[in-house]
Amino acid sequence: MFKIAVTGKGGVGKTTLAGTLSRMFARDSYDSLAIDADSDMNLASSIGIKNPPKPLTEYKNLIEERTGEIGGVFKYNPKVDDVVERFGVIGPDGVKMLIMGTVERGGSGCMCPASSFLRAFLRHVILKENTAVILDMEAGIEHLGRGTTRGIDLMIIVVEPGMRSIETASRIKKLSQDIGIKNIAAVVNKGPSKSVKPYLDKFEIPLLGEIPYDPQMVNADLEGLAPIDYGGESVNAIENIKDQVLKMIKHSK
Template identity: 70%
Template sequence: MNLASSLGIAEPPRPLTEYKEMIDERAGEVGGMFKYNPKVDDIVDKFGVIGPDGVRMLVMGTVERGGSGCMCPASAFLRALLRHVVLKDSSALIMDMEAGIEHLGRGTTRGIDLMIIVVEPGMRSIETAGRIKELAGGIGVKNLAAVVNKGTSADVKPKLAELGIPVLGEIPFSPDLMNADFEGKSPIDAGSESIASFVEIKEKMLEMIANFSKDEEN
């Protein structure tokens, strides 16, 4: 819900689930039926908000309140959109999912090249990482890596190695990042010493993805 400010976007896009008339028009049918393959190939251009670095952001949306009824047309619409941008669109796509494992049960992340797990220094977080790997394998996601947040990887890395999850890098606790969060600034714009960690993580991630492509070619 606060990803926009992290990207330096002052006015975040409206969640797609708020465009109820458009979703009903494309995914709904009379009598409570819904379409599995609604038109979605124009959604990114129409509803995405462009950030300062040229990154286009979309917010999927979710159930707004308890007892609000079936989200069948909206779910079909969002699933079709994600399938399109993951499997058909040629752009690089980063999906920031809700914390937890629910999206794995729904199969939302099916077809991605690399799943990055944010792990904090503690056994509960490591156990969750293990559960994520298990569920990810169930939907065909083979490549996983971890980023250690608010700590060092010295104690965490061996535990993740036992699970077969490599570590891309670590983001140490930083008052600069905390202040940037309070001020609604992007961490990159906060002048934090952690920027070097971000760059290292990005480079390792790109290297890992490039190696996946080489393995597929071979």
């Protein structure tokens, strides 16, 4: 089993990458679990799921039951092993999907019940040996402050040509290392990697590959189709990135 988190500055294409990877891993016979941990909650459409599940944070009674009463002592490790079967849906290629939903109290050190439950699920859920977990994280760096991605096997930072995106990538790398994430790599989207790679090299962030600007991605979005079902140059590029992801994970184990 391995867990991958996909992150980056807002609008760089992380959800497209996360959803497409989840489908590709499923086609490679992995038990693929895609988790939408972004407050925008758009992962379902990039996978091709028409009827996404209800966000877990809307099950307030469940969260209170598992984490402790409001105002009481929170359980740091609430029961989470039944969450996928009870609250997930199955999409194309057999991809299983969960939506985390929003957390009312964000920020570093938040111990509200919903945040405690989400962290526990991402860290302690017991899955099959051949499971690939793909997390579409919220944009920016706040999730690193909450520590929800602690213990993942690979942090993929999606970067586009531009200094703001590169600066976000450097902050993500530092904060990822602070919570013990050892494998961090980048994917360049919407442009050639040659203008970005010198900065990635400076920050010692290895490059998994690049996704070229592809008008078919825009068409797929307008038609409400998952990129992998629409096809195009970008999908082929993500297939190559998937192979590099597997090599990096296997090399690190």
